[in-house]
Amino acid sequence: MAYSEYWNPKNETLPREELQALQLLKLRRFCEWAYATTPFHQRKFDAAGFKPEQIKTLDDLRRIPFMTREEWMESLMEKPLFGDLLATDARNAIRYHLTSGTTGRTPIRVLDSMKDWDWINEMWCYGIWGFGVRPEDIVYFAFGYGSFIGFWGAHYACEKLGALVIPGGAQTTEARIKQIIELGVTTVFSTPTYALHLWQKSREMGIDLARESKVNKVILSGEPAGSIPAVKHQLEEAWGARCGDTAGMTEIGTIMIFECSHQPGGTHIIEDHFIEEVLNPNSDEPVGYGELGERIVTSFGRGFIPLIRYRTKDMVMKVPASTCTCGRTWDIYSGGIRGRWDDMKLIRGTNVYPRAVEAIIREYPAIDEFQIYIWRKEELQDEITIKLEIKTGHEAEWPDLEHKLTKDLASAHEGLRFNIERMDYGVLPHFELKAKRLVDARPVANY
Numbered sequence: 001m002a003y004s005e006y007w008n009p010k011n012e013t014l015p016r017e018e019l020q021a022l023q024l025l026k027l028r029r030f031c032e033w034a035y036a037t038t039p040f041h042q043r044k045f046d047a048a049g050f051k052p053e054q055i056k057t058l059d060d061l062r063r064i065p066f067m068t069r070e071e072w073m074e075s076l077m078e079k080p081l082f083g084d085l086l087a088t089d090a091r092n093a094i095r096y097h098l099t100s101g102t103t104g105r106t107p108i109r110v111l112d113s114m115k116d117w118d119w120i121n122e123m124w125c126y127g128i129w130g131f132g133v134r135p136e137d138i139v140y141f142a143f144g145y146g147s148f149i150g151f152w153g154a155h156y157a158c159e160k161l162g163a164l165v166i167p168g169g170a171q172t173t174e175a176r177i178k179q180i181i182e183l184g185v186t187t188v189f190s191t192p193t194y195a196l197h198l199w200q201k202s203r204e205m206g207i208d209l210a211r212e213s214k215v216n217k218v219i220l221s222g223e224p225a226g227s228i229p230a231v232k233h234q235l236e237e238a239w240g241a242r243c244g245d246t247a248g249m250t251e252i253g254t255i256m257i258f259e260c261s262h263q264p265g266g267t268h269i270i271e272d273h274f275i276e277e278v279l280n281p282n283s284d285e286p287v288g289y290g291e292l293g294e295r296i297v298t299s300f301g302r303g304f305i306p307l308i309r310y311r312t313k314d315m316v317m318k319v320p321a322s323t324c325t326c327g328r329t330w331d332i333y334s335g336g337i338r339g340r341w342d343d344m345k346l347i348r349g350t351n352v353y354p355r356a357v358e359a360i361i362r363e364y365p366a367i368d369e370f371q372i373y374i375w376r377k378e379e380l381q382d383e384i385t386i387k388l389e390i391k392t393g394h395e396a397e398w399p400d401l402e403h404k405l406t407k408d409l410a411s412a413h414e415g416l417r418f419n420i421e422r423m424d425y426g427v428l429p430h431f432e433l434k435a436k437r438l439v440d441a442r443p444v445a446n447y
């Protein structure tokens with residue numbers, strides 16, 4: 001059966017002037033509504049002297065004060081559990097979720113209505129249809145179905161577009177692999193780390209996923225790695241399938257960007273439902289196409305908790321829609337989410353971004369697990385060490401690899417010297433869901 005390439009053909013190909021007119025209309029209405037309903041926004045708008053009727057062009061967006069995670073947290077602490085961010089009575093909610101606890105921070109708690117969930121699913125539909133999921137697909141969720149919002153919306157989106165959904169909840173990795181093969185699964189949803197783990201486990205079980213499974217699409221979310229070329233390449237080879245990146249946030253409830261089936265090396269922004277600004281994180285001035293900046297998101301979809309000019313600290317680079325051949329008029333984040341501004345480490349005067357280091361390490365298929373270890377030598381000098389494990393059968397490559405990797409890392413970091421340390425196999429933590437490969441062991445200054 002012939003399908004449209006787009007989930008929403010009209011909005012996905014809207015000429016940009018019309019798209020911007022739509023955004024302007026939604027922005028003004030959304031600000032009026034947030035001001036009328038949400039104490040958090042009333043307080044912030046008043047303090048900034050901003051009134052929704054000042055929104056006359058999209059540039060007026062910049063009159064609106066930023067919203068930060070810190071303010072959100074403060075509000076939660078003052079008025080548990082949800083702060084003063086709710087636009088409506090908590091009794092109208094049908095679902096509760098919270099951010100994942102991987103960073104050790106206090107989680108953000110969210111509520112959503114039925115209408116919010118319709119929208120959450122709709123956003124996922126844009127993304128997964130755009131990557132090629134169709135009613136004929138048999139989709140598998142390698143997902144825990146817990147309080148973390150994760151793939152919940154994607155699950156409903158697959159049902160909505162008519163695919164057969166297999167919720168692979170609390171099971172062992174082995175059981176999941178068996179189901180994927182036995183049920184003829186064509187599409188798998190997973191984090192990049194777990195997609196690699198599934199493949200490694202399948203090899204231990206003597207199964208070649210690329211040949212023995214029917215999987216032709218792996219849809220990734222939850223970590224930035226889905227757009228790192230070497231990781232993507234490794235996953236596509238391992239699964240014999242195309243891998244599509246998506247990214248969302250608990251603060252939004254769904255995804256705001258997705259990779260289309262043309263795979264332009266980045267992710268389209270769902271611009272009829274979000275305004276994504278890219279700003280210089282120091283000056284707060286907008287940066288142009290092709291420049292790195294911090295993404296600031298305004299989302300028009302979640303009624304329960306209006307999100308306006310939220311500072312994400314995500315590092316992105318916007319490029320025009322025409323970079324992709326799919327015909328969408330929605331701009332693209334080249335390389336997806338490239339990391340976080342607050343992940344940056346300063347080592348002897350050089351900026352080091354863990355994701356950039358990972359991208360280099362992943363160019364070496366002989367490396368299995370790794371860790372970026374930052375420490376202080378003799379209480380004086382900061383050192384960065386890459387601890388790594390070599391895959392069984394690739395040991396002979398070590399001397400050459402050590403030499404080349406040291407050189408590659410230095411040349412990407414203004415000559416900074418990285419120490420490389422080979423570990424015995426199995427010493428480093430092997431991650432199944434979300435990876436945490438950076439350890440900063442430097443002493444924290446005492447004041």
Ligand SMILES: [Zn+2]
Pocket residue numbers: 260261262263264268324325326327328
């Ligand atoms: Zn495209």
